[in-house]
Amino acid sequence: MDEIRETALAYYAKLPQSDKQQAQEFFRSMDEDGDKRVDLKEYMAALKQRGMPCITNASFFKELDKDGNEKLDFNEVITLFYLIQSGRVVLCDGCQGFLKGVYFTCVDCFKSSTANSFYLCCTCYRANKFQHHEDAVFVDNYVLVQSIKGQQVSQSQPPPLEDDEGILESATSIAEVSQGRPEQSKRQLAKRATTFLLNHGLKLFGIYQG
Numbered sequence: 001m002d003e004i005r006e007t008a009l010a011y012y013a014k015l016p017q018s019d020k021q022q023a024q025e026f027f028r029s030m031d032e033d034g035d036k037r038v039d040l041k042e043y044m045a046a047l048k049q050r051g052m053p054c055i056t057n058a059s060f061f062k063e064l065d066k067d068g069n070e071k072l073d074f075n076e077v078i079t080l081f082y083l084i085q086s087g088r089v090v091l092c093d094g095c096q097g098f099l100k101g102v103y104f105t106c107v108d109c110f111k112s113s114t115a116n117s118f119y120l121c122c123t124c125y126r127a128n129k130f131q132h133h134e135d136a137v138f139v140d141n142y143v144l145v146q147s148i149k150g151q152q153v154s155q156s157q158p159p160p161l162e163d164d165e166g167i168l169e170s171a172t173s174i175a176e177v178s179q180g181r182p183e184q185s186k187r188q189l190a191k192r193a194t195t196f197l198l199n200h201g202l203k204l205f206g207i208y209q210g
Helices: 002-014 017-030 040-049 058-064 074-086 107-111 122-126 141-153 164-176 183-199
Strands: 103-106 119-121 138-140
Touching: 002 074, 017 040, 017 074, 040 058, 058 074, 103 107, 103 122, 103 141, 119 122, 138 141
Parallel strands: none
Antiparallel strands: 103 119, 103 138
16 A cells, blocks of 8 residues: 555645645545544545445555554545545455555456456466456556557557457467466566567557557
8 A cells, every 4th residue: 555655645746736625625525523634433434425335444444544543644535535536446356355556457358348347466366266258368557557668669660550459369369378388488478478568559458549
């Protein structure tokens, strides 16, 4: 949670004053007794009113409570504000735990306009502690971020792009052929898959529209 907390404070520091006021109002709306702290009772009431059952619990409150004094100060509530506003409240579809750091995403579900996205923590993905369609291909969220850089670097002479379905099939085949290979071969294939994704930027995921 520390990394998310630092991210939230960095975003807040760069917000225009009007948006900072919105964040401050969010804090005041939770602080019912005006003591400039949000206790568990106030937290539960505010989140229940906003219809967010997945984080309306004492366990998540403790995650936000960095100093462990059983009350949330302004900076700790800003972390919550960031999570809600950014849509960063993401749960593992394997263990239902909150995904604090790197996580894996099913490419097919991410691209689909009808299916829900499917996310996994590193532990569930590594240990196959999940049920999903057998041909699912997963990439981590770090690759998505790096692919933006890959797209920018390759702007001068990018490789010819296939249509979206062709790109997806190529990436999928690279991932699938690694099954049953020796570890060294798997690493080489993983490197090929990552390079492929970086070269094509976010074209694969339908995010980049360049």
